[in-house]
Amino acid sequence: MSRRRRIGLTAAVVAAFVAALVAAAVFGDDRRVYVRFAPVLGVLVLGLLAAGAVVVVIDVRERITRAAERARAEAAAEHHRFLRRLDHELKNPLTAMRLGLANLAAGGADSDPDGPLAGVGEQVARLARITGDLRKLADIESRPLERVAVDVAVLLDAAGETGRDLPGGADRRISVSVPRVPWPLPTLAGDPDLLELALENLVGNAVKYSDPGCAIELRAFAEDGYVVVEVADTGRGIRADELPTVWEELVRGSDARGTPGSGLGLALVQAVVHRHGGRTELRSMPESGTVVRLRLPTS
Amino acid sequence: MDEARRPAVLLADDDVAITAQLGPLLERSGFDVRIVHDGAAALAAGSAEPIPDLIVLDVLMPLLDGREVLRRIRRSGAWIPVILLTQVGESTERAMALEEGADDYLNKPFDPYELVARMRALLRRSGRGLPPLAGARVVRAGTLRVDRTARRAWLGDRELTLTPKAGALLDYLVTHPDELLSRERLMEVLWGWESASTTRAVDNRVAELRRVLGDDSGAPRWIETVTGEGYRFVPRVEAAE
Numbered sequence: 001m002s003r004r005r006r007i008g009l010t011a012a013v014v015a016a017f018v019a020a021l022v023a024a025a026v027f028g029d030d031r032r033v034y035v036r037f038a039p040v041l042g043v044l045v046l047g048l049l050a051a052g053a054v055v056v057v058i059d060v061r062e063r064i065t066r067a068a069e070r071a072r073a074e075a076a077a078e079h080h081r082f083l084r085r086l087d088h089e090l091k092n093p094l095t096a097m098r099l100g101l102a103n104l105a106a107g108g109a110d111s112d113p114d115g116p117l118a119g120v121g122e123q124v125a126r127l128a129r130i131t132g133d134l135r136k137l138a139d140i141e142s143r144p145l146e147r148v149a150v151d152v153a154v155l156l157d158a159a160g161e162t163g164r165d166l167p168g169g170a171d172r173r174i175s176v177s178v179p180r181v182p183w184p185l186p187t188l189a190g191d192p193d194l195l196e197l198a199l200e201n202l203v204g205n206a207v208k209y210s211d212p213g214c215a216i217e218l219r220a221f222a223e224d225g226y227v228v229v230e231v232a233d234t235g236r237g238i239r240a241d242e243l244p245t246v247w248e249e250l251v252r253g254s255d256a257r258g259t260p261g262s263g264l265g266l267a268l269v270q271a272v273v274h275r276h277g278g279r280t281e282l283r284s285m286p287e288s289g290t291v292v293r294l295r296l297p298t299s
Numbered sequence: 300m301d302e303a304r305r306p307a308v309l310l311a312d313d314d315v316a317i318t319a320q321l322g323p324l325l326e327r328s329g330f331d332v333r334i335v336h337d338g339a340a341a342l343a344a345g346s347a348e349p350i351p352d353l354i355v356l357d358v359l360m361p362l363l364d365g366r367e368v369l370r371r372i373r374r375s376g377a378w379i380p381v382i383l384l385t386q387v388g389e390s391t392e393r394a395m396a397l398e399e400g401a402d403d404y405l406n407k408p409f410d411p412y413e414l415v416a417r418m419r420a421l422l423r424r425s426g427r428g429l430p431p432l433a434g435a436r437v438v439r440a441g442t443l444r445v446d447r448t449a450r451r452a453w454l455g456d457r458e459l460t461l462t463p464k465a466g467a468l469l470d471y472l473v474t475h476p477d478e479l480l481s482r483e484r485l486m487e488v489l490w491g492w493e494s495a496s497t498t499r500a501v502d503n504r505v506a507e508l509r510r511v512l513g514d515d516s517g518a519p520r521w522i523e524t525v526t527g528e529g530y531r532f533v534p535r536v537e538a539a540e
Binding site for chain 1: 314316317319320321323324327359406407408409410411412462463464489490491492499500503
């Protein structure tokens, strides 16, 4: 902060001036005294210079950090504008397609559930899901966050329920484990709907990318001012070369092609966690399983 | 709805791909549809005889945008029901959405039959000669009073403490009384999106509202659960200011 630097330097100069005045008043022009105290004065001057240098270094560092933050914020804002534009350009054609399909269906055209019209209908719904998720992403990154006390245990129980209700969910062994004694989990200050959305996405992935009989564990524990939430599964896992990009938008694993999804689920999860000041991690081994970990600050 | 006469609807959207499909769909649903493709034409058609019974207004249009058309119609003192094709209070304060005075909002790409349902609900209300609630700053439902501009609510003398989203939900419920509102619809009202897997967020907020209103879900005085469908705000609502 340049203000801090000004204050620091001004204080140093004033202190040196006052010290000189005091010395002159006390010792007058007795040179021997100055000679005797020369080393002390030298150390004092060096100390002041060092303090000044430290202030300058701190200031420069802060400037660099601020510039980096500004660049990040600008990139985030540009990304946000891009998502909005994309949403905007896609929603009119999608509306027209939905209306056209409704008109065709009302006109009695091709009611075969496996016919071409049903096929087009499914693809329109799929496109609508992708644009809907893009809108969610833009929204999560920008909307004011509601901050209320959130009980993670309640959210995990709800996410477990959601998982069991998903197609194939009843065939997975879904369990929830949360410490209750001697210290229950601390509450988070957060947006329960968004956190629920994040957990739903993770549970949804665990169900989608695993086979009947696989285990899915939802667990949470407290650690150094954080609540750590984990969604673990014994599912198909992710190839090592695909791990670095899993959090990116519209990225789908090479093994995920046959499974419906927008490729935005993990990006949404990450956006929610970042808005809460938290971090995400993902560990995975093909044919072994995946653990997604969310670290959410408690205060 | 008047059985003898088909309600006259003005549909304003600059995208021909949409009006070419939506026009016939609304005609088939029992409406008499007039289509315009820009804001100036919408304003002219909205204020000229025969005055339409309802206007469906897109926001982004040439000459005048939908919001400006709506503001001018409202400034002229006309209370034609208007459905704005955008997200509820999108990127604006809810207070501004109230200022705008749209009776309902629907975000593209909408479910065509949801639009028809919204249109019918609005026409039922205006058809019964009930004053519109969308522009009311304060509404009253029995002992409940909601100051929509200040976003505060009182039950009798007691002010209610609500989370922002429960407040937004209450605002939508009191301005759409006696309408069956699906969970998906309320999800969109609260969040601007539909959720693929669950609408629990809506159930949680309704539970919160019932708690502060002291409502019993078994014998609801305020918010009724319509099993498998959604919710309905029960009491009669009046514009107080």
